[in-house]
Amino acid sequence: MYKNILLASDGSKHAIRALTQAINLAKEVEEATVTIVSVVDRAKSKKAVGKDDKDEVIDTPSNALRETEDALTQQNIPYKVQLLYGDASEEIVDYIDKNQIDIGIIGSRGLNALQEMVLGSVSHKVAKYAKCPILIVK
Template identity: 35%
Template sequence: MYEKILLAVDGSENSIRATEEVIKICQASTHPVQLEITHVIQDVSNSEIVLQQVKPDNRNRDGELRIQPNEAELQNANIPYTRTIERGDAGKTIANKANNDTFDLVVIGTRGLNGLQKLVVGSVSTEVIKRANCPVLVVK
């Protein structure tokens, strides 16, 4: 089974479903699972900060809020975990973390983008699948 799992969350409904799958995996495991939950705050350019009036402190607080529902699910199931909030391009950051910290599995929810949206903005889960050296479980 898996000994070290990275759960990437973004506050979406599919992110909660991914958390529920991780809980099933952890509960079925015959040995302790080292679980890390992570959220990536997308980097924005200075022009985006000005145009959207985004304050860095608000982005940090938003990251904390996005991870809370997933943490509540894990706490309710008595699953121990650590957590991190990262900055950068979500797909690349998650894959790099999975590779550099030698995770056995990445679990991530999909946002359910349509074909045009995927073409224009790309898919975080697709990026993780392409870049991660370990299995990736995508939950929808």
């Protein structure tokens, strides 16, 4: 069934809800592995700290993923962490397509339908372009 599960996470409350679903799915398949994917947008992070040199910008998420890793460890679910750089939706879709992911799980930002159509969201774009099923968790 779903052996290769991708969990897109930024440590937000929606990502933590998505974690619960990833755990539930992983428990159903004996050899399931969860890949936690977190995307760093270097352009935004450089602008936020006022730096131009990419080496001066911290490229790793803070402790945002600690809760996710701890929960998977407590449930004895094998996982790995993949840090990606760039536009979140593009990087997640690219990773899914290149790594034989069976299902992607991503939290919703909770935007209403009009905002989602106007602004677009990472979850919406991933669901639209990925070549595997995507579970969007509210």
